[in-house]
Amino acid sequence: MADTVAITDVEGGVRLITLNRPEKKNALTGAMYDAMREALEEADASERIGAVVFAGQPGMFSAGNDLADFMGRAGDGFSASPALAFIRQLARTRTPMVAAVDGIAVGIGATLCLHCDLVYASPAARLRMPFVELGLVPEAASSYLLPLRVGRLKATELLLLSQPLEADEAQALGLVNAVLPADMLLDQAVVQAARLAALPRAALAASRALIRGDQAQVEAALEAEARAFDTQLRSPESQERLRAFLTRSKPAASA
Numbered sequence: 001m002a003d004t005v006a007i008t009d010v011e012g013g014v015r016l017i018t019l020n021r022p023e024k025k026n027a028l029t030g031a032m033y034d035a036m037r038e039a040l041e042e043a044d045a046s047e048r049i050g051a052v053v054f055a056g057q058p059g060m061f062s063a064g065n066d067l068a069d070f071m072g073r074a075g076d077g078f079s080a081s082p083a084l085a086f087i088r089q090l091a092r093t094r095t096p097m098v099a100a101v102d103g104i105a106v107g108i109g110a111t112l113c114l115h116c117d118l119v120y121a122s123p124a125a126r127l128r129m130p131f132v133e134l135g136l137v138p139e140a141a142s143s144y145l146l147p148l149r150v151g152r153l154k155a156t157e158l159l160l161l162s163q164p165l166e167a168d169e170a171q172a173l174g175l176v177n178a179v180l181p182a183d184m185l186l187d188q189a190v191v192q193a194a195r196l197a198a199l200p201r202a203a204l205a206a207s208r209a210l211i212r213g214d215q216a217q218v219e220a221a222l223e224a225e226a227r228a229f230d231t232q233l234r235s236p237e238s239q240e241r242l243r244a245f246l247t248r249s250k251p252a253a254s255a
């Protein structure tokens, strides 16, 4: 099996984390979460790596959590999942992170961007957070970070109504730094990551912490979400919605 997450260290102290499961639109499995978490842990521990770039495949950043994996998790729940371990690491990573988003970015594919220091998107980028539609709740501290960034009313459209966000609107809302042609996207993300990596490390770390605000609040939010997510993942309404997606059928009216 080809690596579903490719980790490449490129010039300029930049670590590239490339999602590589195109046949499933880069939906994330437990093994992929573990690979991404380890890549971030290593980046924080390394003096050589100064920034991380997340990238997907042409036209697809990520379809979010693998929904088959989720269905199978109803027993174990979300608390012990590789997804939550990744999310915890994502929120506490000290190495600057940059996202290069081309095409679909669903669920964690979108909420991951809220933790990135810089976000670049192609004109085809389309962010969507259909947690509630799936009988679930927001994750990765998005219920806290998104209202802070775009206001509570817009966050309600995005998180409760699962309204999609096109690249231009995401930029207008301040969720994306720039919209770039797809063939320039990754290069620009790597260039900007290398610029971050070249800055004096202590000054960068201190400034980054100041810009990012209250870390304890972010972690408290993601833990509160995780408890609610765990409950919902075990619920008949979410199991029915996940089943409906996987069997390409309509969910039962009661769910």
Ligand code: COA
Binding pocket: 023, 024, 025, 027, 028, 063, 064, 065, 066, 067, 068, 104, 106, 107, 108, 130, 131, 134, 246
């Ligand atoms: N989990 C598991 N499999 C997924 C997936 C996911 N999140 N997203 C896509 N796939 C799979 C599909 O089941 C399909 O597999 P198959 O070819 O074996 O049937 C394959 O990837 C291609 O997906 P498809 O739906 O045919 O592609 P599309 O271009 O028409 O639509 C999406 C792409 C991402 C819009 C659509 O697949 C989708 O809505 N996925 C679910 C996203 C989601 O809800 N994520 C979780 C958020 S919490």
